Amino acid sequence: DAKTTQxxxxxxxxxxxxxxxxxxxxxxGNEYVYWYRQIHSQGPQYIIHGLKNNETNEMAxxxxxxxxxxxxxxxxxxxLRDTAVYYCIVRVAGGNxxxxxxxxxGTELSVKP
Amino acid sequence: xxxxxxxxxxVICKSGTSVKIECRSLDFQATTMFWYRQFPKQxxxxxxxxxxxxxxxxxxxxxxxxxxxxxxxxxxxTLTVTSAHPEDSSFYICSAHGGTGxxxxxxxxxxxxx
Numbered sequence: 001d002a003k004t005t006q007x008x009x010x011x012x013x014x015x016x017x018x019x020x021x022x023x024x025x026x027x028x029g030n031e032y033v034y035w036y037r038q039i040h041s042q043g044p045q046y047i048i049h050g051l052k053n054n055e056t057n058e059m060a061x062x063x064x065x066x067x068x069x070x071x072x073x074x075x076x077x078x079x080l081r082d083t084a085v086y087y088c089i090v091r092v093a094g095g096n097x098x099x100x101x102x103x104x105x106g107t108e109l110s111v112k113p
Numbered sequence: 114x115x116x117x118x119x120x121x122x123x124v125i126c127k128s129g130t131s132v133k134i135e136c137r138s139l140d141f142q143a144t145t146m147f148w149y150r151q152f153p154k155q156x157x158x159x160x161x162x163x164x165x166x167x168x169x170x171x172x173x174x175x176x177x178x179x180x181x182x183x184x185x186x187x188x189x190x191t192l193t194v195t196s197a198h199p200e201d202s203s204f205y206i207c208s209a210h211g212g213t214g215x216x217x218x219x220x221x222x223x224x225x226x227x
Contacts, residue, residue, distance in 0.1 A: 034215065043119070043206050043218035044157070087156070100147055101208070101216055103157040 003027065004088045009108045012082075018075040020107050022088030025069040030092055033064060034101070035073045037084040044087065047073065078111045085109070115141045115211045119219025126197055126226055134192045134222045136207030142187035143209035147216070148180075151204040163190040197226045 005023045012018040036044040055062040061074040087106040116139040149157040162170040169182035181193040208216040
């Protein structure tokens with residue numbers, strides 16, 4: 001079973017910041033928080049990941065609470081092309097069996113003009 | 114980022130036939146690849162872990178004799194849906210992990226069994 005809970009859907013106005021929350025209260029010390037998104041009928045796209053520090057890249061920012069039980073993905077200036085299902089996943093980093101990704105239901109983000 | 118290529122993008126086959134889907138890591142070597150299935154309006158469901166040079170590890174409830182996985186090289190894993198039936202119609206997606214741990218996904222294969 002997925003170890004994260006996310007709201008099923010969210011709306012965001014184009015140009016505004018989209019803040020997507022994720023709860024992962026049972027996260028283990030060696031598990032990272034990963035975010036992926038899936039645009040309709042495509043494979044998921046990697047966005048960002050972090051362990052305990054906040055992270056930022058060209059796509060988004062990831063804010064992880066101090067107790068690591070929740071996090072927020074921030075898309076600073078949402079565009080219509082950011083409309084997708086966003087998945088928050090916790091997993092042990094690495095390419096072995098322990099690093100497999102278990103997807104929850106995700107948040108369907110709709111960016112509106 | 115790293116590129117994972119999946120082929121074909123879509124396929125239509127007759128009931129009872131077998132279909133092979135390829136997953137290639139184009140610019141990195143992947144000792145482990147993963148296969149997922151996704152039904153409409155649902156999330157991705159992990160089917161199996163494909164290990165280069167050894168047998169795949171299947172998730173509970175996934176029939177290993179129906180979904181044959183071969184990972185013969187560090188850049189190629191294949192999933193063969195044997196004796197396909199309409200209920201096998203789905204979106205099949207593979208992934209491979211890059212050197213820093215993030216997973217890269219193929220573009221998916223839409224299988225329709227008629």
